[in-house]
Amino acid sequence: MKLLIPGGAGYVGSHMAKYAQNQGHDVVVMDDFSTGHEWAVRDYEVLRVNLLDQEMLARSLKGRQFDGVIHFAAKSLVSESVKKPDLYYRNNVVGTLNLVHELLRNDINDLVFSSTAAIFGNPVTNSIAEEHSKLPINPYGQSKLMAENILRDICSAYSFNATCLRYFNAAGADQSETIGEAHEPETHLIPNILKSVLPDGNKLKVFGTDYDTYDGTCVRDYVHVTDLAQAHLLALEHMNNNSGFSAYNLGNGKGFSVADVIKACEKVTGTCIQFAVEGRRTGDPAVLVADSQLAFNQLGWRPQYDSLDAIVRSAWRWHQRGSR
Ligand code: UFG
Numbered sequence: 001m002k003l004l005i006p007g008g009a010g011y012v013g014s015h016m017a018k019y020a021q022n023q024g025h026d027v028v029v030m031d032d033f034s035t036g037h038e039w040a041v042r043d044y045e046v047l048r049v050n051l052l053d054q055e056m057l058a059r060s061l062k063g064r065q066f067d068g069v070i071h072f073a074a075k076s077l078v079s080e081s082v083k084k085p086d087l088y089y090r091n092n093v094v095g096t097l098n099l100v101h102e103l104l105r106n107d108i109n110d111l112v113f114s115s116t117a118a119i120f121g122n123p124v125t126n127s128i129a130e131e132h133s134k135l136p137i138n139p140y141g142q143s144k145l146m147a148e149n150i151l152r153d154i155c156s157a158y159s160f161n162a163t164c165l166r167y168f169n170a171a172g173a174d175q176s177e178t179i180g181e182a183h184e185p186e187t188h189l190i191p192n193i194l195k196s197v198l199p200d201g202n203k204l205k206v207f208g209t210d211y212d213t214y215d216g217t218c219v220r221d222y223v224h225v226t227d228l229a230q231a232h233l234l235a236l237e238h239m240n241n242n243s244g245f246s247a248y249n250l251g252n253g254k255g256f257s258v259a260d261v262i263k264a265c266e267k268v269t270g271t272c273i274q275f276a277v278e279g280r281r282t283g284d285p286a287v288l289v290a291d292s293q294l295a296f297n298q299l300g301w302r303p304q305y306d307s308l309d310a311i312v313r314s315a316w317r318w319h320q321r322g323s324r
Pocket of ligand 1: 140283
């Protein structure tokens with residue numbers, strides 16, 4: 001398939017591009033490089049486009065055909081979204097609307113949308129299935145839910161198909177060790193732990209030890225980024241025989257606390273990890289664990305990295321190689 005990947009220079013997007021190319025697909029990345037990395041996309045044709053620049057977007061897509069679009073281009077930091085909600089609504093909602101507008105104009109009709117567990121807000125069940133109530137507690141989650149709802153309406157109105165994939169905690173790095181998680185600033189737990197043991201690393205901060213969980217720290221469902229990439233291709237294939245709108249939750253279905261993750265990192269790195277306990281971070285729910293049964297049953301999704309140690313090991317191999 002010929003695939004367009006907006007946001008393909010970012011963390012999950014670059015793993016998607018690599019996975020798709022390894023599977024024999026023809027990849028074109030679209031990115032504005034506001035947070036993505038040039039070094040992550042050297043192997044693909046790149047369209048340098050910001051989705052808010054409708055004219056440039058129109059020019060870059062005019063006359064081009066793609067069998068599918070996998071859309072990652074978005075702002076994705078919960079804490080930043082609380083401080084700058086307008087930035088999130090503009091990028092994540094207006095950007096998606098602009099993209100869909102051009103796709104419809106060019107008769108490109110299959111889209112996989114990068115969504116998030118943040119659309120659910122505070123969970124009311126132990127694990128979160130697709131029909132769980134959707135009450136986001138931060139503008140990031142709100143912006144992704146708005147984009148999902150827009151896509152649902154577009155699918156009802158036009159001959160357009162969209163699948164939303166809601167990731168729980170994406171983690172790990174590609175086995176080639178050439179790409180991995182590199183946000184600036186880095187806010188995610190696993191890279192922050194691993195970076196703390198490298199030379200010049202900052203001491204790890206643990207945000208909150210007074211949550212209503214088995215050890216007081218937040219519990220999350222970590223899922224390998226290459227396993228997420230696999231789900232996107234399966235979603236595109238599934239669209240061949242299933243039209244309209246659909247959505248799936250993607251996680252391993254097992255929760256690990258921040259303290260568990262620190263222990264796993266100690267085991268993998270062979271280091272005793274020092275940390276400082278800080279107050280809770282705004283917008284963090286206590287527990288987020290996925291029920292991914294629907295993706296297993298309907299998409300045939302089979303995550304390969306089913307242990308936290310394996311996920312952390314892949315991230316550690318990449319972090320040890322230093323920044324690109
Ligand atoms: N944490 C720390 N120290 C750090 C970084 C994180 O203690 O340096 C804690 C957080 O407070 C949280 C847990 O580790 O309890 C995981 O935090 P991450 O930043 O790694 O990931 P999040 O759970 O915040 O993010 C995930 C998804 C988002 C989604 C969000 C919803 O990556 O897409 O859950 O809350 F929006």
